[in-house]
Amino acid sequence: MAERTPTTKNWLMFPLLPNAAPRQNWLWLAPYVAIGIFAMAMLILTGLLQWRELDTARSALEGDMHWAERTIENRLHAHQDLLSELGREQEFKQLTYESFQVKATRYVRDAPEIQAIIWVDTDGKVEWVAPNESTATFVGEQLSGVRLAALQEALRVRRTVVSPDYRDDTQRPTHDIILPVQRGSADIGAFIALQSLETLLRATLPTVFTARYSLTVLDAANREVLSNSSVKPTDRQLSGTISLELPNNRLGLNIVAYRVGGAWLPFVPAGLIIILTVIATITLIKLRQHARHRAATEEELRAAYAFRQAMSESLITGLRAIDLEGRITFVNAAFCRMTGFDESELVGIKPPYPYWPPEEFNRLQHNIDTALAGKAPASGFEMRIMRKNGDRFDVRLYFSPLIGTDGQQMGWMASMNDITEPKRVRVELERAHERFVTVIDGLDSAVHVADVQTGEILFANRAFQNIFGFDTVGRNSAQVTAPCRPNPEWLARDPLQISAEELPCELFDGEIQHTLSGHWYHLHERAIRWVDGRTVRVQIGADITDKKHIEEVNLQQQKRLEQTSRLITMGEMASSLAHELNQPLSAIANYCAGCVKRMQAGNYRLDDLLAAMQKASSQAERAGKIIRRMRDMVKKGDPNRQPIALEELVDEARAFADIEAQRTGTQIIVDLPENLPRIVVDRIMIEQVLLNLVKNGIEAMSDVPFERRQLSLQAKVVDERMLEISVTDQGHGLAEEDIEKIFAPFYTTKPEGMGIGLAICRSIIEFHQGRLWVEPRREGGTVFHFTVPIEETVEVTHE
Numbered sequence: 201m202a203e204r205t206p207t208t209k210n211w212l213m214f215p216l217l218p219n220a221a222p223r224q225n226w227l228w229l230a231p232y233v234a235i236g237i238f239a240m241a242m243l244i245l246t247g248l249l250q251w252r253e254l255d256t257a258r259s260a261l262e263g264d265m266h267w268a269e270r271t272i273e274n275r276l277h278a279h280q281d282l283l284s285e286l287g288r289e290q291e292f293k294q295l296t297y298e299s300f301q302v303k304a305t306r307y308v309r310d311a312p313e314i315q316a317i318i319w320v321d322t323d324g325k326v327e328w329v330a331p332n333e334s335t336a337t338f339v340g341e342q343l344s345g346v347r348l349a350a351l352q353e354a355l356r357v358r359r360t361v362v363s364p365d366y367r368d369d370t371q372r373p374t375h376d377i378i379l380p381v382q383r384g385s386a387d388i389g390a391f392i393a394l395q396s397l398e399t400l401l402r403a404t405l406p407t408v409f410t411a412r413y414s415l416t417v418l419d420a421a422n423r424e425v426l427s428n429s430s431v432k433p434t435d436r437q438l439s440g441t442i443s444l445e446l447p448n449n450r451l452g453l454n455i456v457a458y459r460v461g462g463a464w465l466p467f468v469p470a471g472l473i474i475i476l477t478v479i480a481t482i483t484l485i486k487l488r489q490h491a492r493h494r495a496a497t498e499e500e501l502r503a504a505y506a507f508r509q510a511m512s513e514s515l516i517t518g519l520r521a522i523d524l525e526g527r528i529t530f531v532n533a534a535f536c537r538m539t540g541f542d543e544s545e546l547v548g549i550k551p552p553y554p555y556w557p558p559e560e561f562n563r564l565q566h567n568i569d570t571a572l573a574g575k576a577p578a579s580g581f582e583m584r585i586m587r588k589n590g591d592r593f594d595v596r597l598y599f600s601p602l603i604g605t606d607g608q609q610m611g612w613m614a615s616m617n618d619i620t621e622p623k624r625v626r627v628e629l630e631r632a633h634e635r636f637v638t639v640i641d642g643l644d645s646a647v648h649v650a651d652v653q654t655g656e657i658l659f660a661n662r663a664f665q666n667i668f669g670f671d672t673v674g675r676n677s678a679q680v681t682a683p684c685r686p687n688p689e690w691l692a693r694d695p696l697q698i699s700a701e702e703l704p705c706e707l708f709d710g711e712i713q714h715t716l717s718g719h720w721y722h723l724h725e726r727a728i729r730w731v732d733g734r735t736v737r738v739q740i741g742a743d744i745t746d747k748k749h750i751e752e753v754n755l756q757q758q759k760r761l762e763q764t765s766r767l768i769t770m771g772e773m774a775s776s777l778a779h780e781l782n783q784p785l786s787a788i789a790n791y792c793a794g795c796v797k798r799m800q801a802g803n804y805r806l807d808d809l810l811a812a813m814q815k816a817s818s819q820a821e822r823a824g825k826i827i828r829r830m831r832d833m834v835k836k837g838d839p840n841r842q843p844i845a846l847e848e849l850v851d852e853a854r855a856f857a858d859i860e861a862q863r864t865g866t867q868i869i870v871d872l873p874e875n876l877p878r879i880v881v882d883r884i885m886i887e888q889v890l891l892n893l894v895k896n897g898i899e900a901m902s903d904v905p906f907e908r909r910q911l912s913l914q915a916k917v918v919d920e921r922m923l924e925i926s927v928t929d930q931g932h933g934l935a936e937e938d939i940e941k942i943f944a945p946f947y948t949t950k951p952e953g954m955g956i957g958l959a960i961c962r963s964i965i966e967f968h969q970g971r972l973w974v975e976p977r978r979e980g981g982t983v984f985h986f987t988v989p990i991e992e993t994v995e996v997t998h999e
Contacts, residue, residue, distance in 0.1 A: 232481070232484065235480050236477075238477075243473055246469040250469075261455070262440065268404075268409065268455070269442045276377075280360055285303075286304070286317075287379050290391070291381055300319070301330045301332065303330075308334075309331075312399050313395055313403050315394040315395070316329055317329075319390075320389055320392060321388075321389045323342075324343035324347070326341040327389070336368060336369070345366070346363055346364045346366055347366065350364065351392070354380040355387045358382060360378065361449075362375055363375050363376040365451075373396070373397045374395065374397065376394055379391045417452070439454065512532040512533070515532060518535030520546075521611055521614070522611050524612075526551050526568060528550075530547065531543055535616060538616065539587055540587040552565065557586040563583065567581045571599045571614075574601075576598075580599070582595075593618060595617060596617050597614050598614065599612050599613070599614050600613050600615075601613070641661050644663060645663060646661065646663045646740070648660040648672070648677070649730070651734060652737055653735075657677050658673070659673065683714050684712055684715070684721055686712060686723060691707050692707055693706075695707060698735060703735060705726065707726055707737065708724070710722070710723060718745075719745045721741040722741070722742045841880050841881055842880065843879070844878060849881075853887045854868060857891060857894040857898070865906045865909055866909040867911070869912040871913065876917070877990045885964045886988065888961075889961045889964055889972075893927040896984075901931045904930065904931060913926070922970065922990060923989075927984045928983045931980070933982050943959055944959065968988050968989060970986055970989065971985075971987050973986075
């Protein structure tokens with residue numbers, strides 16, 4: 201009995217997978233909401249901190265502005281107090297030039313913004329200057345412009361006036377502080393302090409203040425008068441203006457705080473928060489996508505597992521897996537159904553297996569040993585096994601290596617097919633094949649099948665073997681059938697270029713003569729799909745040697761009949777031809793007799809004799825042409841189709857027809873278009889057709905008046921292949937029943953006719969792939985039409 205090892209159910213082939221977890225989408229939304237709330241809180245907190253910082257900076261600016269305003273005002277009041285003191289002393293004549301120099305010079309040294317202090321008279325002429333070394337002005341200088349106007353205004357209002365700003369010698373903004381002095385009620389002059397605005401700001405405000413703020417002095421028209429820096433702050437959120445109310449001159453000091461750090465610095469915290477939020481969001485999205493992908497992968501794996509298990513259970517092919525020792529590790533439902541054993545009865549056992557028949561033990565053991573050694577044939581093992589109930593049946597077992605996930609072989613996979621029914625069908629097919637071969641071998645036609653790619657003959661019946669040999673199967677078709685094989689250019693298609701969708705496909709249908717035996721065969725060849733799916737050529741050859749012999753005899757009979765018809769035509773025209781020949785012969789006799797008489801009498805001139813002999817020669821050529829045409833018309837020969845101009849054929853036929861036409865008084869009208877293409881015909885045959893149709897037309901008009909006896913020949917190009925020729929007469933025409941029978945052999949409407957002329961004409965035209973038919977004319981008479989092929993032209997393009 202088979203050795204059995206306990207094992208779990210198919211754990212090797214179908215490992216257990218975890219169940220699918222229920223989806224809770226709301227859990228994925230919570231991190232997004234938390235990140236959003238955190239980002240909003242951080243942005244709000246950052247905004248509050250920046251607002252607080254800005255508010256602190258504004259408070260500091262306001263304090264600095266208040267301090268600067270008080271400092272500048274105190275400085276300006278000190279200047280005015282000095283001038284007032286000097287003015288009082290001058291008013292009471294207590295101020296001498298020396299004391300003025302001492303006081304003014306000492307004050308100018310302490311106040312560097314004061315360039316000089318001067319005393320001017322009421323006309324604006326400088327009388328005193330302190331300090332003496334000052335270059336801002338000099339004694340004797342006359343004030344002018346805005347300075348003089350400001351002096352006059354101060355004398356008029358009798359109080360301190362500050363002049364409008366003007367540029368000194370160094371082009372720096374400067375103004376005059378003017379204090380008018382009166383003695384009694386009369387103006388005696390004025391003390392003037394020349395003050396530099398730039399030095400005022402530099403001396404009044406400390407360096408740390410000017411470094412922190414941008415200072416700009418504006419006049420009453422809000423025009424910039426002075427600035428402590430050429431760099432203008434771009435951010436004016438922290439700025440303010442101090443109004444300097446000077447007497448008669450209002451100035452403004454615009455203070456703007458320089459930005460600490462770059463313009464982008466306030467946005468850095470918010471930017472970092474946004475960037476971190478985006479990174480966190482993207483990371484979360486990627487994690488969610490990864491989780492979804494993993495869930496989808498697990499779902500696909502679960503579906504693939506279910507599908508593989510369902511496929512394994514629904515296969516009709518039995519599957520069995522064994523390890524490297526031959527122990528069964530897996531069987532599918534189909535294997536169990538075939539053997540009748542349950543899965544639990546098979547999994548885990550070693551050879552011999554319970555489904556081995558006792559009589560087959562040795563053979564089956566050899567097969568399993570061969571498979572475990574890795575030497576199982578690709579075609580598998582055909583064996584007989586046993587069901588649980590003892591029934592035997594035939595199977596075919598295929599082995600293939602079973603590779604694990606680590607890439608190592610873990611056993612062998614076997615697929616088992618029940619071939620009991622296929623074996624029965626195969627036997628039936630073999631019998632049907634024998635019947636088919638018997639029927640094919642009974643045919644008189646030679647049949648063989650050859651592979652398109654290799655040319656190998658796959659099948660040949662007995663008739664084919666009788667012709668080409670009994671060892672033809674397996675040989676090359678091109679070599680075997682070389683004496684009776686169509687050229688490749690005769691084939692309708694190249695067999696190697698035919699796709700499977702185009703099958704079946706016609707290749708050749710024609711007649712070929714065997715070069716060795718001389719027999720004629722009608723070959724019919726097609727490309728079809730063979731039983732194994734490849735493309736093959738099927739050729740059926742029927743021996744038509746007897747048929748060709750009969751056709752050749754009929755052709756000879758036709759030629760003799762055509763020649764007889766031409767002889768009959770010549771016989772019917774014998775009298776006309778004799779009359780036509782009599783004229784040139786009589787003329788020749790007369791010319792010769794006249795020459796002989798003159799020569800006998802000795803009364804002749806050489807020129808006269810030469811002219812008479814030339815005329816006799818011309819008449820002889822005329823008679824020779826008539827005889828040559830008669831000889832060409834009646835001589836026997838094989839058909840010879842060659843390109844020829846239609847005009848030449850019409851001229852040749854008309855040479856004969858004119859004789860009969862002159863005798864009957866018929867007018868032949870030839871109306872051919874110019875530049876007609878040449879036709880490819882047998883000249884004698886088509887002349888016979890033209891002459892026959894013209895002669896019939898002349899005879900049809902024998903009873904009509906002479907003025908109506910007109911016969912016309914016309915031609916036109918029908919298409920690129922055919923030319924149509926028409927012969928029209930004005931006779932009495934044909935009855936309707938005659939039109940239907942006129943081309944039948946031995947049917948005639950003439951009392952002495954034989955009824956073969958038009959039948960031969962139709963056979964000649966059909967031999968040229970043309971058509972001959974008749975139509976009645978409305979005005980009376982008949983029109984015969986026939987078509988002949990046009991010469992093919994080949995256009996060559998020179999590059």
